[in-house]
Amino acid sequence: MTAFEVIADVSAPLARRNPVAKLGAALLFSLPLVSTVDPFTPAVALLLELAVLPFFGVRYRALARRVAPLLLAAAGVLVTLTLFAAERTGSLLVSLGPFDITTGVLASAAGLILRIFAVALPGIVVFATTDPTDLADALVQNAKAPARFAIGALAAFRLLPLLGEEWRTLTLARRARGVDAGRNPVAKLRMFASTAFALLVGALRRGVRLAVAMDARGFDSGAPRTYARRQHFTAADTALLVGAGVAAMSILTLSVALGVFRPVVG
Structure with missing residues (x-):
């Protein structure tokens, strides 16, 4: 199985959506997550992503094989922050010579690790449910x-x-x-x-x-092109975009209301 092979049930309701709509929804949902470093916001986003996964027709076992390489990145973040974090706030848990592992360090590492998965998962789902040819056609026709x-x-x-x-x-x-x-x-x-x-x-x-x-073969001839497969952008595709944006803003609003929001800048 290759990284860009479609592994979803194409008859699933969200898997049938326009490729541009799915790509835009992934961006709208993921981009706000990079504005905070707290672990709560990406954790809630990740739970929501996993909850809607069946509507994309992707099985959890198949998704686990796709996200397995991210475990290496998560391990690298954990080791790097544990050893070289500039601020070691919170309670001391373990002292390894010059390295002090505190609750603040683990919270920062957890926030970054969860954010890696929360930001990457929508993109993985898009490519797992979209044929590359359909995506290229939709980018030209709709975007x-x-x-x-x-x-x-x-x-x-x-x-x-x-x-x-x-x-x-x-x-x-x-x-x-x-x-x-x-x-x-x-x-x-x-x-x-x-x-x-x-x-x-x-x-x-x-x-x-x-x-x-x-x-x-004339791919850059500049002449008007015709398309064998038309990609239609429907009201359901617009609803997917709006739903992704509303969900992302709702998660950020919840984190601010609970007082756990930690902006990247400031």
């Missing part, structure tokens, strides 16, 4: 995005799964030639860097060839 940008982004999305295949091919080819790092961590790091560089060079070459091929 009036340049066709060159939308079609180029679609081509990039389609090529992303090839990166994993090429990484495995490069690794197996080097192993067949006897190039193996063994258990040496330094050699493994060098092997990783060289493989990543080779993958980057191959991706750039493929991108140049694809751009030339698309231009040769």
Whole structure:
């Protein structure tokens, strides 16, 4: 399963909505969450996101596989703040030499970790319920995005799964030639860097060839384009946008009313 493969039941009520509406709703709901660092606001937002997930036709187990890479980011935030936090307010919990773990440090780490998941989850749901071709068509037809940008982004999305295949091919080819790092961590790091560089060079070459091929086929001709699949923006799509904005503002209002709102600036 690739990162951009549709894993939702396309007959679900919110999964059928216009791709631009779903993308806009994700932005409207996520952006206000970056205005605060308290753990309460992203926690409530995350609970609401999980509650509406069945309406998008996404199963919780399938979503868990998509968000698994975020656990690495969450662990990095926890370790970084625990060791290098500038302010260590609250009660002292554990003292590890020069590092004091306090309730304030853990609260700040929890707020950032919850915010990572609360902000990322709507975007993951959008791509899990939307075919990339439909998204590109909707961006051009409904959001009036340049066709060159939308079609180029679609081509990039389609090529992303090839990166994993090429990484495995490069690794197996080097192993067949006897190039193996063994258990040496330094050699493994060098092997990783060289493989990543080779993958980057191959991706750039493929991108140049694809751009030339698309231009040769008239993708940037400037002539009026026709569409095989029309993307209609209905009243239900507008309601989704309004609902996302109202939900985000309601969560922020609740956090302010309870006195837990901690703005990022100020």
